[in-house]
Amino acid sequence: MILLGVNVDHIATLRQARYRDESITFGKFVEPDPARVAWLSEEAGADGITMHVREDRRHVQVEDVQRYQEKMKTRLNLEVSLASEMVELALSLRPESVCLVPENRKEVTTEGGLDILSNMGRAREAVEAFTDAGIPTSMFIDPNPKQLEASAQIGSPWVELHTGSFARAWYHESEREKELMILRKGMDLGVSLGLRVNAGHGINYDNVEGAKQLQKVYEFNIGHSIVSRSITHGFKEAVATMRHRLNH
Numbered sequence: 001m002i003l004l005g006v007n008v009d010h011i012a013t014l015r016q017a018r019y020r021d022e023s024i025t026f027g028k029f030v031e032p033d034p035a036r037v038a039w040l041s042e043e044a045g046a047d048g049i050t051m052h053v054r055e056d057r058r059h060v061q062v063e064d065v066q067r068y069q070e071k072m073k074t075r076l077n078l079e080v081s082l083a084s085e086m087v088e089l090a091l092s093l094r095p096e097s098v099c100l101v102p103e104n105r106k107e108v109t110t111e112g113g114l115d116i117l118s119n120m121g122r123a124r125e126a127v128e129a130f131t132d133a134g135i136p137t138s139m140f141i142d143p144n145p146k147q148l149e150a151s152a153q154i155g156s157p158w159v160e161l162h163t164g165s166f167a168r169a170w171y172h173e174s175e176r177e178k179e180l181m182i183l184r185k186g187m188d189l190g191v192s193l194g195l196r197v198n199a200g201h202g203i204n205y206d207n208v209e210g211a212k213q214l215q216k217v218y219e220f221n222i223g224h225s226i227v228s229r230s231i232t233h234g235f236k237e238a239v240a241t242m243r244h245r246l247n248h
């Protein structure tokens with residue numbers, strides 16, 4: 001069985017678009033609340049929740065993580081960058097796992113995989129610190145053999161393969177198979193290196209048909225498409241409720 005980790009970062013992005021500096025709004029008065037959506041995801045069958053606390057705190061706030069943890073039913077996979085203050089923060093929040101991701105100020109969301117080869121020293125130190133604390137670490141990397149081998153070399157027990165290129169290729173039939181093959185090779189290599197292989201980025205309700213062929217993938221981490229579908233499917237109710245409240 002392939003597991004589903006739900007990423008709620010985009011919920012926080014939507015909240016921040018209106019209520020950036022008002023801590024009074026956490027979980028009390030405004031929607032959408034990432035912690036509440038995480039609990040709803042668990043009720044709906046999510047196997048785990050992913051939150052990314054970015055260095056610039058542009059979406060998920062530390063308070064969101066802590067509020068979610070108070071009534072957590074599954075497990076928290078916390079994404080952070082390799083910056084030492086973020087590693088310290090992740091250690092203090094004690095998630096069930098950590099995924100190390102690259103951060104770039106200009107990107108709207110995480111765009112590329114982490115370059116372990118150019119960051120071997122820092123990545124190894126981070127993995128050691130998390131291992132000492134009993135927290136398994138994952139490296140969010142492109143399905144590139146050198147990155148997979150470097151991840152195994154620094155002692156990371158897990159990797160998360162970046163499925164962004166596959167997701168983009170899905171709508172061009174000539175490229176679909178090629179990208180799926182790259183992912184399949186990455187998955188097989190990861191498993192043969194003894195790594196647990198997760199995957200994610202850009203998986204949606206169409207391309208999941210292809211993604212699920214990667215049967216050795218342990219867990220898919222999915223955010224944007226689930227958040228998007230919830231908006232489309234919940235919009236009629238939201239408009240009707242507001243219309244009603246205006247007039248009663």
Ligand code: PXP
Nearest residue numbers: 110140200201202221222223224
């Ligand atoms: N995995 C990682 C490491 C991510 O940073 C993200 C969000 O960018 C995802 C998975 C989920 O991607 P998406 O929101 O496109 O489903």
